[in-house]
Amino acid sequence: xxxxxxxxxxLAYNYKGPRTKDDIIEFANRVAGxxxxxxxxxxxxxxxxxxxxxxxxxxxGESPLKEKYIEVAAELIVYTYFFSASEDALPESVxxxxxxxxVVFKDGSYFTYDEYEDGSLSSWVNRERFQSYLxxxxxxxxxxxxxxxxxxxxxxxxxxxTEKSIRLKGLIQRVAAEHRxxxxx
Numbered sequence: 001x002x003x004x005x006x007x008x009x010x011l012a013y014n015y016k017g018p019r020t021k022d023d024i025i026e027f028a029n030r031v032a033g034x035x036x037x038x039x040x041x042x043x044x045x046x047x048x049x050x051x052x053x054x055x056x057x058x059x060x061g062e063s064p065l066k067e068k069y070i071e072v073a074a075e076l077i078v079y080t081y082f083f084s085a086s087e088d089a090l091p092e093s094v095x096x097x098x099x100x101x102x103v104v105f106k107d108g109s110y111f112t113y114d115e116y117e118d119g120s121l122s123s124w125v126n127r128e129r130f131q132s133y134l135x136x137x138x139x140x141x142x143x144x145x146x147x148x149x150x151x152x153x154x155x156x157x158x159x160x161x162t163e164k165s166i167r168l169k170g171l172i173q174r175v176a177a178e179h180r181x182x183x184x185x
Contacts, residue, residue: 035073039085046091048083049105053131058084060100065121069102072122079143080129104128107177123147127184132176150183152176 036058039045049055058069066084073082087099094110096103102113102121111128118124126147134140136153144151154172156165175183 035077036070036082036084039083039089042089042091045085045089052081053106053134054080054129055105056080056082056125056128057090057103057105058082058100059087059090059096059103063100065100065102068121072125075122076125076129080125107132107180132180132184133173 039048039057045057056073058066060066069082069084076082087096090096094103096112102125104111104113104125106128113121113124115121127149130140130144130147130149136144136151141151141153152172152175154165154168156169161169
């Protein structure tokens, strides 16, 4: 059963996520707002970062990259939020190789889009919208498969974890974090 939401005049958004009330409301809130939301201050940035496990941010002024980012946001707003900020709004620990930049904050770190290494901005965002390690259900597995990413799955009993399953979970988490550069693409 397809769920379609008509907002913003002529725009209609097809929802393919989990059918829980919270997920549907969250989707409606996301697509009802602007495709790219502004983060005017460091305080607002920190607040938003706490609320999202994956956060896309355009940093810089007007540019062809910003135009492309706005296009990608309009296309992929059904999956994730998009923000823009000035360099001043980012934490001091964040150093960007150049401006403008598109950055994803996730997994306790941040990663910058590189047009030459990462291909199209749209496909990069589509790959990066997932955390490196996350609990998975049928819907998420399908979504991951559509991005072309390879997936390593640890099957454990979360309700009654054994020492072996705890070790396996830890191993998969470490590989995802420590070998990102090698396996991410």
